[in-house]
Amino acid sequence: MGIDVLWVATLLAGVAAFAVMLAIYAVMTVRDPMAKRVKALNDRREQLKAGITASTKRRAKLVQRNDTADKMRTVLSSLKVLQDSQLKVVQTKLMQAGIRSKEWAPAVIFGRLVLPIVIGGAMLYWVYGTDGFATWGPLKKYGLVAMSFIMSYKAPDLYLDNKINKRSDAIRKGLPDALDLLVICAEAGLTVDAAFHRVARELGRAYPELGEEFTLTGIELGFLTERRQAFENLASRVKLDAVKGVVTTMVQTEKYGTPLASALRVLSGEFRNERMMRAEEKAARLPAIMTVPLILFILPVLFVVILGPAACSISDALLKG
DSSP states (O other), X not given: OOOOHHHHHHHHHHHHHHHHHHHHHHHHTOOOHHHHHHHHHHHHHHHHHHTOOOOHHHHHHHHHHHHHHHHHHHHHHHTTOOOHHHHHHHHHHHHHTTOOOTTHHHHHHHHHHHHIIIIIHHHXXXXXXXXXXXXXXXXXXXXXXXHHHHHHHHHHHHHHHHHHHXXXXXXXXXXXXXXXXXXXXXXXXXXXXXXXXXXXXXXXXXXXXXXXXXXXXXXXXXXXXXXXXXXXXXXXXXXXXXXXXXXXXXXXXXXXXXXXXXXXXHHHHHHHHHHHHHHHHHHHHHHHHHHHHIIIIIHHHHHHHHHHHHHHHHHHHHHHO
């Protein structure tokens, strides 16, 4: 075919060496995702304790962000589409997605209003104003335009729901280990806020989302006047029934003085069994999931490998005969 095999082998070896160097660099330069967030939370706590406002540079960023959010809020208020209940729902979703700034709530509502006009209007002009879909029928054109309007309106909510689901899954994976460490800390005599800080420090690198939530809860436990409010904030920030169960247990132990370690140990065992059952469920679904790729991709290649030499031998025999 006119291809230099030595040149191709050299090129593939170079690509493999580059990939190995890139993998080594990625492993050697991994950063702790918790360090920056924990430092910011601790700085904010110290500032609030001392009554000091934010730094000049950060204040300028906050002012600029507030101006943009205020402009969006003004536009939405003038159009009579901004409601307090709607803002609270969006703010809760932002917290559950790991976005701490509540100023993005008007931006989400503003995106619901603007994206259908921009994307849907562009698609409407493309379909009916140009000849881009001249061969399509009226029903197909209408379906494409309607789908563009609907998807552009739902895009902010879909983005937030995707981030919430990913964050909840990451927190669910590390929750049993975190409860085991909480049990050890409670039996060692640490206070609840110190135990949360310790667990966040130990598990922050393996489970950064869970470490961030535990760090914020530990700060709120030492900062808020009511400890119950800190636990309720944790339940509202994480869209997970398991976390709500842990919060209920913590509130009951604070209220009635029941042993914390034994209750957390029972919860940890239940969560571990649930995680094992979920893994077994995924493993049981694998044969059904692998059936279609096996038929479409693996069996044809296997037939070519097995029957190919025989077919070539038969063809050569027929040609010679």
